[in-house]
Amino acid sequence: MKFDTPATKNPIDRLAVVGHPVDRIDGPLKTTGTARYAYEHHDAVARPAYGYVLGAGIAKGSIHSMDLAAAKAAPGVLAIVTADNAGPLGKGDKNTATLLGGPTIEHYHQAIALVVAETFEQARWAARRIRVDYGPVDGTFDLARAKESASKPASGKPDTAVGDFGNAFAAAPVQLDATYTTPDQSHAMMEPHASTALWDGDTLVIWTSNQMVAWGVADVAKTLGIPKEKVHLMSPFIGGGFGGKLFVRADAVLAALGARAAKRPVKVALPRPLMFNNTTHRPATIQRIRIGATREGRITAIAHESWSGDLPGGKPETAVDQTRLLYAGANRMTAMRLAVLDLAEANAMRAPGEAPGMMALEIAIDEMAEKLGIDPVQFRIANDTQVDPEHPERPFSKRRLVDCLAIGAEKFGWKARNPHPAGTRDGRWLVGFGVAAAFRNNLVTRSGARVRLGKDGVVTVETDMTDIGTGSYTIIAQTAAEMMGVPLHRVVVRLGDSDYPVSSGSGGQWGGNSSTAGVYAACTKLREAVATKLGLPPDADFADGRVRAGSRDVAVADAARNGELVAEDHMEYGDLDKRYQQSTFGAHFVEVRVDAATGETRVKRMLAVCAAGRILNPKTARSQVIGAMTMGVGAALSEHLVVDRYAGFFVNHDLAGYEVPVHADIPHLDVVFLDETDPMSSPMKAKGVAELGICGVAAAIANAIHHATGVRVRDYPVTLDKLIDRLPLLAREEES
Amino acid sequence: MNESDAMNPARREALALGRDMLVGGAAACWAGSPSARAASPRRDAPVMRKLTLRVNGAAQALELDTRTTLLDALREHLHLTGTKKGCDHGQCGACTVIAGGRRINACLSLAVMHDGDEVTTIEGLGKPGHLHPMQAAFVRHDAYQCGYCTPGQICSSVAMLEELRHGIPSHAAADVAAAPAWTPDELRERMSGNICRCGAYSNIIEAITEVAGAQP
Ligand code: FES
Ligand code: FES
Numbered sequence: 042m043k044f045d046t047p048a049t050k051n052p053i054d055r056l057a058v059v060g061h062p063v064d065r066i067d068g069p070l071k072t073t074g075t076a077r078y079a080y081e082h083h084d085a086v087a088r089p090a091y092g093y094v095l096g097a098g099i100a101k102g103s104i105h106s107m108d109l110a111a112a113k114a115a116p117g118v119l120a121i122v123t124a125d126n127a128g129p130l131g132k133g134d135k136n137t138a139t140l141l142g143g144p145t146i147e148h149y150h151q152a153i154a155l156v157v158a159e160t161f162e163q164a165r166w167a168a169r170r171i172r173v174d175y176g177p178v179d180g181t182f183d184l185a186r187a188k189e190s191a192s193k194p195a196s197g198k199p200d201t202a203v204g205d206f207g208n209a210f211a212a213a214p215v216q217l218d219a220t221y222t223t224p225d226q227s228h229a230m231m232e233p234h235a236s237t238a239l240w241d242g243d244t245l246v247i248w249t250s251n252q253m254v255a256w257g258v259a260d261v262a263k264t265l266g267i268p269k270e271k272v273h274l275m276s277p278f279i280g281g282g283f284g285g286k287l288f289v290r291a292d293a294v295l296a297a298l299g300a301r302a303a304k305r306p307v308k309v310a311l312p313r314p315l316m317f318n319n320t321t322h323r324p325a326t327i328q329r330i331r332i333g334a335t336r337e338g339r340i341t342a343i344a345h346e347s348w349s350g351d352l353p354g355g356k357p358e359t360a361v362d363q364t365r366l367l368y369a370g371a372n373r374m375t376a377m378r379l380a381v382l383d384l385a386e387a388n389a390m391r392a393p394g395e396a397p398g399m400m401a402l403e404i405a406i407d408e409m410a411e412k413l414g415i416d417p418v419q420f421r422i423a424n425d426t427q428v429d430p431e432h433p434e435r436p437f438s439k440r441r442l443v444d445c446l447a448i449g450a451e452k453f454g455w456k457a458r459n460p461h462p463a464g465t466r467d468g469r470w471l472v473g474f475g476v477a478a479a480f481r482n483n484l485v486t487r488s489g490a491r492v493r494l495g496k497d498g499v500v501t502v503e504t505d506m507t508d509i510g511t512g513s514y515t516i517i518a519q520t521a522a523e524m525m526g527v528p529l530h531r532v533v534v535r536l537g538d539s540d541y542p543v544s545s546g547s548g549g550q551w552g553g554n555s556s557t558a559g560v561y562a563a564c565t566k567l568r569e570a571v572a573t574k575l576g577l578p579p580d581a582d583f584a585d586g587r588v589r590a591g592s593r594d595v596a597v598a599d600a601a602r603n604g605e606l607v608a609e610d611h612m613e614y615g616d617l618d619k620r621y622q623q624s625t626f627g628a629h630f631v632e633v634r635v636d637a638a639t640g641e642t643r644v645k646r647m648l649a650v651c652a653a654g655r656i657l658n659p660k661t662a663r664s665q666v667i668g669a670m671t672m673g674v675g676a677a678l679s680e681h682l683v684v685d686r687y688a689g690f691f692v693n694h695d696l697a698g699y700e701v702p703v704h705a706d707i708p709h710l711d712v713v714f715l716d717e718t719d720p721m722s723s724p725m726k727a728k729g730v731a732e733l734g735i736c737g738v739a740a741a742i743a744n745a746i747h748h749a750t751g752v753r754v755r756d757y758p759v760t761l762d763k764l765i766d767r768l769p770l771l772a773r774e775e776e777s
Numbered sequence: 778m779n780e781s782d783a784m785n786p787a788r789r790e791a792l793a794l795g796r797d798m799l800v801g802g803a804a805a806c807w808a809g810s811p812s813a814r815a816a817s818p819r820r821d822a823p824v825m826r827k828l829t830l831r832v833n834g835a836a837q838a839l840e841l842d843t844r845t846t847l848l849d850a851l852r853e854h855l856h857l858t859g860t861k862k863g864c865d866h867g868q869c870g871a872c873t874v875i876a877g878g879r880r881i882n883a884c885l886s887l888a889v890m891h892d893g894d895e896v897t898t899i900e901g902l903g904k905p906g907h908l909h910p911m912q913a914a915f916v917r918h919d920a921y922q923c924g925y926c927t928p929g930q931i932c933s934s935v936a937m938l939e940e941l942r943h944g945i946p947s948h949a950a951a952d953v954a955a956a957p958a959w960t961p962d963e964l965r966e967r968m969s970g971n972i973c974r975c976g977a978y979s980n981i982i983e984a985i986t987e988v989a990g991a992q993p
Contacts, residue, residue, distance in 0.1 A: 068916035069905035071924030072931060074859015074898070081858035115821050161853065162844040163823065231863045231871055231925040231974045280861070280925030281974050313864040510922030510975045664919045664977060671976025696868035696972065704965040705949075707978040 042562035044485075045615025048720040052568075052583065053561065058522040058529055059725075062660035066534065067278075067514045076278045079250040080235040080310050089237060090119050092157045092299040092309035093164035094291060095171055096150030096319055100689030101180035101383045103144045104153065104173055111170035112156055117163030120302035121171075122155040127298050133260030135288040137355045137386040140264065141295065146175070147352060148385045149690035150318035152291040157299040157307055180383030182689040184325050184350045191348050191378035194357045201365055203431050204372035206331075209342035213333025217409045221330065221401035221755045223360075225682035225691065226323040228390050229701050232280020233316055238296035239306035246273045249293045252282040253546035254505040258539045260289040265297060276537040279547075282509040283672070284389035287548050290320055317385075317694035322682060324349045324387035326360050328401040333372075338415045340370040340424045345402065347375075350382030358387065359394035363480045363736070364402055366624060367442075369426035383689055389548070391672060392732035395481050396739075400676065400757060403477035403740030408753065416460070417476050417744070418450045429622045438621035438721035441652035442478060445628040445715065449650040450476075452713065453630040463751035463769045470634035471769070472645075473749025477737035479627030479649065483719075483728040484551040485618055488559030489542030489611030492521060492567045496605060498586070498598030500525050501533040502563075506544035506556040508536055510668075511731055512661030513547065513556060519658060520557040520725070524564030525571075526583030526597060542609055550625075550729025553657060558612040558723035566608035571600040612723065621721045625653040625733040629670070629741040635749045640761035640768055642746055644674055647738075648711040654719035654728035666734035667710040673738020675702045681758050828892035832857065833901030843889050847881075848872045850888035851898060859899035859928045863972070870971035873929035873936075874898050880936035882970075899928035902935065911935050914984035922975035930971045934985045937967045941989075959989055 053059055070076040077084070097104075109121050124130075124143035132139050142151035154171055158164035181187050193199045210216065236249040245267065251257040254274055262269040279286060292309045299307040311319060326349045333342035345364035349357050361375035390396070410420035422443050429435040450456070458474040459465045465472040490504040502521045508514045518532040525532075535541065542563075545555035571588060572581045581590035588595050600606055617623075632645040649666050656662045679700040682691040693699045712734075718726035739757060747753050752767045823842040830837045830850065837855055848865070851857045851874070860883055863871030867885040874883045875897040903909035908916070911931050921927040941963070946953035949966035957963055961982050973981065 064916050065919065067924070068919075068921075069908060069912075071921055071927050072899075072908065072912040072915045073903055073905055074857075074861075074900050074928040075905060076924055077858065078861075078925065080862075081852070083856040083858065116823060160823075160842060160845075161849060162842045166821065166844075229974055231869060231923065231972065232861070233863070279923060280863075281923040283974075310862070313866060313868070510924065512922075660919045664922055664975075664980065667979050668922055668976030671978060672974075695866060696864050697866070701972060701974055702976070702978070703969040703972055704978050704982065705962075705969040707965075707976070709961070709982070710979040 042565060042610055043613050043615060044558065044723055045617065047617065048724045048726055051724050052524050053725055055523060057584065058519045059657055060655065062658060063515065063519065063529060065512060065515045065661060066518050067508065078232055078235065078278050078280050079237060079248045079276065080308055082237050082248050086237055086239060086306045089306040089308045090157050090159060090303050091161040091164045092155045092296055092307045093168040094152050094295060094309060094311060094315060095154040095156065095168045096315050097142055097146045097153050098173065099146055099175045099177040100149040100182070102146050102175055102177040104146065105176050106174045108172040112167040115163065115167035115170050117159035118156060118167045119159065119305065120157040120299060122295060122298045122302055123153065129266060131263045131266055133264050133289050135256055135260055137352050140291040148318065148383060150315050152295060152319060155295040155299045155309065157303045180689045182382060182384055182684055183686045184327060184348065184380060184382065187350055187380035187382060188327060188348050191380035194377060194379040196356060197359060199377045201431065202374040206342050206344050206372045206374040209372035210331055210333040210344065213341050214336050215334045215412055217332045217405060217412060219330055219405055219408060219755060221328045221404060223326045223397040223400050223757045225325045225684065226390060226676065226680050227317050227682055227699055228283040228285030229696065229699060230281030230283055230285055233310045233313055234286065234290045234292045234320060235310035236293040236296040237306060237308040238300045240300055244271045244273060245297050247293060247297060248275045250279045250286055251276045251289065252279065252286045252507050252509055252548055254507060254537060254539050255543040256546065257289050261293055261297065264289065264294050272539065274539040276507055279507055279509040282547065283391045284393065284548065285320055287389060288321070314695045317682065317691050317699065319385065321386045321388035323390035323393070323397065324351060324358050326358050326397050328360055330401060330405040332405060332409045334409060334413060338413045338420055338423050340368055342372040343368060343370045344374045348378045348380060349387065350380040351387040352383065353381055355387055358397060360398035360401065362394045363398050365431055366429060366622060367478065367480050368424040369430055373430060384684065391669065392481055392735050395736045399477065399480065399736045400739045403737050404743050404755065407744040418446050418455060421478055422446055435620065435622055438623045439652070439654065439717060439719045440624065440626060441715055441717065442626040445626055445650040445652050446478070448713065449628040449630050449648055453648050455630065462748050467634070469637050471637050471749040473633050473635065473745040473747065475631045475633065475741040475743070475745025475748055477629050477741035477744060479629055479651070479733050479737040481550060481625050481729070481733040481736050483623040483625050483722060484549050485614045485723060486545040486551045486555045487611055487613045488545035488555040489609065490544065490560045490563040491542050491607065491609040492563040494567060494571060494597070494601045494606040496601050498527065498601070499531050499533060500527055501535065502560055503535045503541040504544045504556060504559060505539055505541045506536050506552065507547045509547045511547060511552060511665060512658055513552060515661055516553060516557055516657040517560050520560045521564055524561060524568065524583070527586050542611065550732040553729055554723050554725055554727040557657060557725050557727065561724050562610040562612040563608050566610045567606060570606045570608050571597060574600040574606065617721045623719070623722055623728065625728050625730065627651040627733050629737045631741040631745045633742060633745040633749055635746055635764065637768060637771055640764035642678055642759065644706065644708055644742065646708055649734060650713045650715065651730055651733055652715040652717050653730040653733055654717055654722055655726045656714045657725065657727050659714060662714065662730050663712045665731040666712045669731060669734025670710050670738050671702050671707050673735045674706060674742065676757065677739035677742035678758050826889050828889055830891055831895045833897060839888070841888050843887065845888045846884050847886040847888045847891055848883035851883060857898050857900050861925055861928060863925065870933060871926050871929040873933040873971060875932055875936045880933050899932055902931065911988050914988045918980045918984040920980040920984040921977050926971060926973045930973065930981055933968060933971045938989055940967065961986060
C-alpha cells in the first residue's frame with residue numbers, strides 16, 4: 042500500500058481501541074521476569090558455552106603479538122577467537138570501526154578477543170591470562186583542540202544559507218553571539234549488549250538485543266561473509282536501546298564466531314565497564330549560535346554552527362538541524378564541521394542532532410529574550426513560523442508550538458515567575474522557572490507486516506518490528522484490533538524475528554507511526570480477504586467481532602472457518618513528507634531549586650506539553666515522554682563521559698562513574714498531549730513522540746538554573762562547580 | 778552475611794578466593810597489563826562447593842564454582858532469568874533479590890555465601906495470571922518500559938516497604954530516631970539503588986505508593 046495522498050476517514054478513526062490508555066499486553070511478562078532477553082534463551086539453547094570479550098588496552102595503534110598459551114591452557118576453555126584466527130571478516134554497512142580489532146586498533150576497548158569456556162567464570166578468568174604486546178601511536182582525543190582541523194563532512198547538508206546572514210546580523214540592534222558545549226554521553230541502557238548464537242548447519246541462529254532486525258541481518262551477514270538468507274536473527278525483548286542497539290555490535294559477531302570455533306552455542310554479554318568505550322556514544326559538540334533581532338523581539342538573523350568528532354569515515358552530530366526549521370527569520374545559516382577523533386565510534390543516541398542542538402539553541406533563545414527584556418515564552422511565540430523558513434512555499438503539516446507554549450504556561454503557572462533572575466528565595470533554596478521549546482522531525486519509513494485470522498477468530502500479527510520499551514507490542518495489537526474489529530485480547534503480536542516481514546524497526550522516533558501503518562496496510566488486505574470469503578462487499582464494516590454490510594451480519598471468525606486467512610503488505614510513502622514539513626512540537630516547563638550555599642540543583646517539577654499527531658496509546662506514549670524527560674535531566678545535570686585526553690578513552694566507564702538520574706533525582710512528571718491528528722503522516726495520523734520528549738529538556742533546566750541563580754552556564758552538564766563561585770552572596774539574605 | 782558465616786573458616790576462604798577472582802574479572806578489560814602472568818594449574822582449577830539454596834520456597838541443591846555469584850547461580854544454573862544482570866558490579870540494582878527477608882544485589886554476593894538461605898526472586902512473587910499486588914500496580918501505572926530493571930525494582934520495592942514498616946531510617950528522614958514517614962521523597966530515596974534508564978521513576982513511585990497505601 043502506498044501512502045501518497047493525505048489520509049481521509051478510515052477504520053482507525055473509530056477509536057474503539059486505538060487512542061485508549063490500555064495496559065501493555067507484555068506487562069505481565071515483564072513484571073514477572075518471564076520476558077526473555079537475548080542472554081536468556083535457556084528454553085531454546087540447552088548447554089551454551091560462555092564467551093568473554095577482551096577489549097583493547099590502548100586507544101590507537103596495533104597489536105604486535107598476542108600470547109594465548111596461558112589462556113588456552115586455563116580450565117574449561119573451548120576456543121579463543123582473535124582477528125588472527127577468525128578468518129576474513131567484512132565490516133557492517135552501519136559500523137564505522139571494525140567489531141573485532143587487530144592487528145590495527147581503532148579505539149580503546151575495541152574487542153580484540155573472545156574467550157569461550159564452559160562457564161562464565163572460566164571464560165572471564167582465562168581472558169585475563171591473554172598477554173598482549175601493543176604498539177601504541179598518538180591519537181587525537183580532544184574536540185576543542187581538533188576543532189580547527191575539522192572539515193566539511195561528506196554526507197548530509199554541512200552548509201545551509203538563506204538571505205544574507207552576515208549583513209543582517211551586523212545590522213541587528215540586539216545581538217547574541219555565544220558558544221555552548223555538550224559532552225559525550227552514553228546510552229547506558231540497562232541491558233548490556235548481548236547475544237546467543239548457534240550454528241544450524243551453515244545457518245546462523247542468533248538472539249541479539251537489537252533495535253533493527255533487518256539491518257542486523259544484513260550487517261551480521263556482511264561481517265561474517267555469509268548470505269543474508271543464512272542468518273536467522275531474533276530480538277523479541279530488548280532491555281533498552283536509545284540508539285545504542287541500532288547496529289550490530291561485537292557481542293553478536295563474536296558470539297557467532299565463538300559458536301563456530303567451539304562448535305557449541307555461545308552466549309556473550311558485554312561487561313558493563315566495556316560498554317562505554319566499546320560501543321557507540323553521543324559525541325560531544327561545540328556550538329556557536331548568533332541571533333540578531335529587532336528591539337521589538339523579531340528575529341532577523343540566526344546562525345548555528347556545530348563541531349563534533351568521530352573516527353575516520355564517521356558522521357557529524359547534526360546539532361544544527363532544528364535551527365533550520367524552528368524559528369522565523371529572513372536571514373539564516375547553519376554549518377557543521379567534523380573532526381577526526383580516535384575515541385570510540387560516535388553515533389545516534391535518542392534524538393540525534395536535535396537533543397544536543399536544542400540544548401544549545403534553547404539556552405540561546407532564553408539569553409536573547411533576556412537581552413530584549415521579553416518573557417521567554419512570549420519571545421518564542423512571537424517568532425513562530427508556519428512554513429519552512431528556508432522554503433516558505435512549504436508549510437508544516439501541523440505545527441502547534443504556540444499552543445504548546447501557551448497551554449503549558451497556563452498549566453504550569455508561568456505567570457507567577459519573577460521577571461528578575463536570582464530574585465526568588467525559599468529558605469536555603471534559590472528558586473527558578475525555565476522553559477524551552479521541544480522540536481523533533483517526524484520521519485516515515487517503509488514497514489511491513491503479516492496478519493493471520495485463525496480458525497478460532499484470533500488475529501495474529503507478525504512483523505520484525507522491535508519493542509525497546511516503546512510499547513510496540515501494545516500499539517500494534519491496538520491497531521490490528523481496530524482494523525479487524527475484534528477486542529484487544531483476541532490479538533496476538535509476534536515481533537523481532539527475521540522470519541517476519543521487514544518493518545521500520547525502532548529508531549528516530551519513526552517506529553510507532555511507521556510500524557502501525559504497516560500493520561494497517563496488512564489488515565486492509567486481510568479485511569478484503571475476509572469480505573471476499575464471506576461474499577461481502579469490500580467496504581464492509583468490521584466491529585464487535587462482526588462483519589456487516591447491508592443486511593448481512595457475520596462473525597469475522599466465520600471467514601476462517603475452513604482455514605486460516607493470511608495477508609501480508611507493507612506501507613510505503615510518496616512525497617507528502619517532501620511537500621509538507623513534518624515535525625513534532627512541544628514545550629518543557631521546569632522549576633528547579635538550587636542550594637544557595639552549595640549550588641546543588643534539585644528538579645522540583647516538570648511539565649511537557651506535546652503536539653505529535655494522534656497519540657495511539659496515551660499511557661505508553663506518556664511513558665516515552667517521561668522517560669525522555671528523565672534522560673534530559675541527566676543531560677542537564679550529570680551525564681558526562683569524561684575523556685582522558687592522553688590515554689584516549691572515557692574514564693568513567695561504568696554506572697557508578699557515569700551518572701544517570703536515579704529515583705531521588707526525579708519528581709512526579711506531568712505530560713499533556715494536545716488533541717491532534719496529522720493526515721500527512723500516515724493513515725494512523727500519528728507521529729513520533731519518544732524523542733520529542735528529550736528535546737529541549739536540558740535547556741529548560743539550564744534556563745531555570747539561570748533564573749534561580751543569575752548564573753548562565755553554557756557548558757553541560759550544569760554541575761555545582763560551574764555555579765558555586767558565582768552564586769548570589771549568601772550574605773544578601775542577612776543584609777536585606 | 779550473618780555471624781555464623783563469619784565464623785565458618787571454609788566459607789571465609791571461599792569468600793576470599795571469590796573476591797580475588799571478581800577483582801580479576803573486573804580488571805580484565807585492562808588485560809595485557811604486566812599483571813597478567815603465566816597460568817598455574819593449581820590456582821586455575823575451579824574450587825567447587827556443594828550448597829543448597831531455598832529459592833521461592835523450593836530447595837535447590839547445587840555444586841558450584843565458588844566464584845559463581847548468587848546472580849549467576851540463579852540465572853545460569855537455575856535458569857531463573859527474571860533476575861537481571863545490568864552491571865555485575867553493584868551499581869544498578871537490576872539483580873535485586875530478597876535473601877533472608879532483605880533486599881540485596883545478587884551480583885555482589887557469592888552463591889556459596891547463601892548456603893541454606895531463603896531467596897525470593899521475581900518468579901517467586903507472582904506469575905502472569907497471578908500477579909503480586911506490586912506487579913499488578915506496575916502494570917497499571919506503566920511503571921516500566923523495556924522491562925529490564927523491572928524485576929529488580931519490584932523486588933526492591935516489596936522489601937523496601939518492609940524496611941519502612943520496621944522503622945529502618947534513611948538519609949531522607951529529618952530525624953533518624955523517629956518512625957519514617959511514608960512520603961514520596963522517602964520512597965525515592967530508598968529506591969535510588971535501582972536505576973531505570975528508561976526513566977519510569979515517576980510511575981514507579983506512584984505504583985509503590987498505591988501498594989503502600991493499600992497495606993499500611
Ligand atoms: S547487576 Fe547487580 S547491581 Fe547491577
Ligand atoms: S524499564 Fe527499562 S530500564 Fe527500567
